[in-house]
Amino acid sequence: MRVIVGRVLLGLGAFLLVAGILGVAWAPGAVKKTPVEVDQKTDLTGTAERLDTSTGETRELEVKYTSITKSDTEASDDDTVYFKQATCLVEVDGETPDCVSDDDDRLISAGEETFATDRKTAMGVDGSELPDDVEPFEGLVNKWPFDAEKKDYEIYDNVIDEPVTARFERTDEINGLEVYIYTTETDRAPIDLGSDIDGLYTDRKEYSVDPRTGSIIKQAADQQRFLADGTQVLSLQMEYTDEEIDDNVIDAKDNIASIDLLTKTVPLVGFIGGALCVLAGIALILTGRRTKTQAGHTA
Missing domain, CATH: 1.10.287 (Helix Hairpins)
Known part of the structure; x- marks a missing residue:
């Protein structure tokens, strides 16, 4: 016996x-990869000052920004994940949906993008092997890599269509979760304000990142847009909603x-x-x- x-x-x-x-x-390389099944909605709220072109006066308003990111699971593989992302920034006036039609005066900006990222590094894929409908992005796009470090990273800015430097600033804590704080700064970069109107773009963002999973727990933005002659057409300050932050912390802790x-x-x-x-x-x-x-x- x-x-x-x-x-x-x-x-x-x-x-x-x-x-x-x-x-x-085997496990670290297998689990520390961006999943190929992603369906995420991100909400930011804030305030803005917007130039009314009909009167030439600036109006103060409440705004909200919505980003919906979905992965293309069938197109994704072991190395690359493909995403479709729709974003919308609108003026809040009464019961306002996440986005409105092009002819609605509450619409400030909206856009759609299709991109691909490396599942391990979280860097945008910009190689020639991309399908025709996928835009080549450089730098990080929608998250940091797993086991993020206390160093500078390049992250893609879809307003100027190029990467900017996200500088490591400090560590912090949100709802008991340690986060790394990174900031980006852009000063009067040339952009298209729409309808082929030349403009300038100034922006400062702060990202609070869970270093273990690379997920963005909180994001705050302070952005200004100007006409080429220096006339300010938009001043925008917004950040993740409290509910969004709480959900992100819970998800990060579960994933950890x-x-x-x-x-x-x-x-x-x-x-x-x-x-x-x-x-x-x-x-x-x-x-x-x-x-x-x-x-x-x-x-």
Whole structure:
């Protein structure tokens, strides 16, 4: 009986040791990748000062910004994930939907983009292998990489269609979650204000990033747009809603727990439990054989 139990423990020990090895060698590369199934809605609210072109006066208004990002799961593969993103910035006036039609005076800006990112680095893919309908982006796009570092990164700005430097500033804490703070600054970059009107763009953003998963927990923006002659047409300040931030923290903590389970708990249990099972199995097999031998001599 001891020999049978010993063999069972040997088998269990071998299984746990293999699980531990997989947890160390395979799990980090497998779980620390952007998922190919993403359907995310992001909400920001704030205030703005907007030039009324009909009167030449500036109006103060409340605004909201909505971004809907969905992955193209069928087009994505082990290395690359494809996204479709729709954004809309509108003036809040009564019951205002997330976006309005082009002929609605409440619309400030709207756009749609299709892009691809590397599932490990979170960097935009800008190679020639992209399909014709996918825009080449440079730098980070919609998240930071897993295990983000306290260093500067390049992140894509879709207003000027080029990357800007996100400088690491400090660490902070949001609802018990440690975050890294990065900031970007753009000063009077040339842009198209719409209808082929030349303009200038000044912007400062602050990103609060969970370094473990690379997810953006909070974002705040302070943006100004000018006509070429320096006349200001828009001053905009907005940030994630409190509800958005709370949801992001919960998601980040859940994802961290899943990563730790596969990359820390499983290897720990595998190596320690596997070693103990193997040693116990060998001991039972040896003592079982000695018992049989002694019984044979007695007979």
